[in-house]
Amino acid sequence: MQEREKKRDALRAAGVDPYGGRFPDVEAAADLRARADVCDIPAGEKLPDFTARIAGRITLLRDIGKLAFLTVQDRTGAMQFGLSRADLGDAQWAVFKQLDLGDIIGGDGIIGRTKTGELTLWLKTLTVLAKALRPPPEKWHGLTDVELRYRHRYVDLFSNPEVREVFRQRSAIIHAIREHLVDLGYLEVDTPVLQPIYGGAAARPFTTHHNTLDMDLYLRISPELYLKRLLVGGMERVFEISRNFRNEGISPRHNPEFSMIELYEAYADYNVMMERTEGMVAAGIEALGGGFIRPYGELELNFAPPWRRAKYADLLGEHTGLDVKDTSGVLERAKQEGIYQKLTKMIGDGHVHVRPDHAAPGSLIDHDVLVNELFDMLVQPHLIQPTFVYDYPASICPLTRRHPEDPSIALRFEAFVAGMELGNAYTELNDPRVQEEKVMDEDFVMALEYGMPPAGGLGVGLDRLVMLLTNSRSIRDVILFPLQRKG
């Protein structure tokens, strides 16, 4: 670092600003490459009339005496600069001598190809735009220490092109989904992140406080209750790309703050929401290119619609041989798997509620809770190809409309891919008197009393979708600044 500060001072002493300002009309390296490709420049030739201006960070520097080659990287790729002491003049050559890997420079010159055919910008003028005081990571391995990659993501980004590519793809996916929904007549909205009453999911919130109002507030765990108010207000198709905050554990699939796209469509139901899920994912895939069949780790996933649709009860039977309504059979299996023992141990902690009316004789745990645990343990890991699991046990889905012919079934689906939950949807409950029993938010109930159109609602985890489409193992690889403990 001391050496670099000396060079910075040397530049200043020579009247060169080491932190240059505006540098207009820079061409992207990829655009220049395309422009050059149509010219058929022979190896070893320079075209005196083909001028260009490029800017970026120095990633390679080879000084071979009175001639030097630099590789400069911009957002679109790399471009080689050629510097000749004879052409540049002593003053500019002296400037070059103060450069290091990692510095950001601009170059004006003419295009040519070297003996080996590499496209090269032969500089007439060199402009220092930012002197880097810290060296970049090693050129061959880049930055691989995951802790440093997350803590200093800027280094990760400029030294690892594949990381930049993942986040470019993330942007493309979200942009495509947004356009897809807008094309369907959806309005994009923003609802409160700071909520006096939290709801819409079962998770512990982060709490905060507004000083002037002297009011406790929660960071939202879901935008759901606000988006439904908008349905009442006549906004019949709305979506929000919502950062949600859940004060829960961290894992390769969970970050405390994460992005979800949530949408509501009046007069639709959960079947329509299955199509919306397929449509959004297809739009994301189309933006990336490469087709519906995509690698994910050792797996090969086929996102081509329509995805498999399977009833919760049928899948349970398929993978466990159990009948959902067989309370004693489920209890026995739950004991075999150790689930029952685990749950009864947790009753004291208040995490598990005892509901004898829904339990098998002699069981302390609600039947549907046992079923759900069995499902998570024995069925979910097998849901590799995109699958809509629908018609859930009603007791584990309070905000969902019941099946008209079977009140024990909720009109809900979850989308699973690679054994991971990707989305969750309902045919929404719009009866205020039923809702009232289950929600603390009086204003929300009042909204329903004014009449909410029947609707389908859907939430898709955007980080997880980006993981699946970019073949990323960890949610931290698709979130720019994942939460880290204070280092």
Next chain:
RNA sequence: GAGGGCGUAGCUCAGUCGGCAGAGCACCUGCCUUUUAAGCAGGUGGUCCUGGGUUCGAGUCCCAGCGCCCUCACCA
């Protein structure tokens, strides 16, 4: 919250049985007008994650702590 793994130069990593702290890249000095992980010669660079302990002597062994990764739990 529980278990396992990891932590050494700016970066990527070796470090044997407890016996002088190492390599490559980067950096510095010199040479080189077509390099491609450029090359050649010489050189600088260390809180071995932190704090204790054992020992004549600790990067190495023991204890505690911190951080990261993984698994489980919690949670969608």
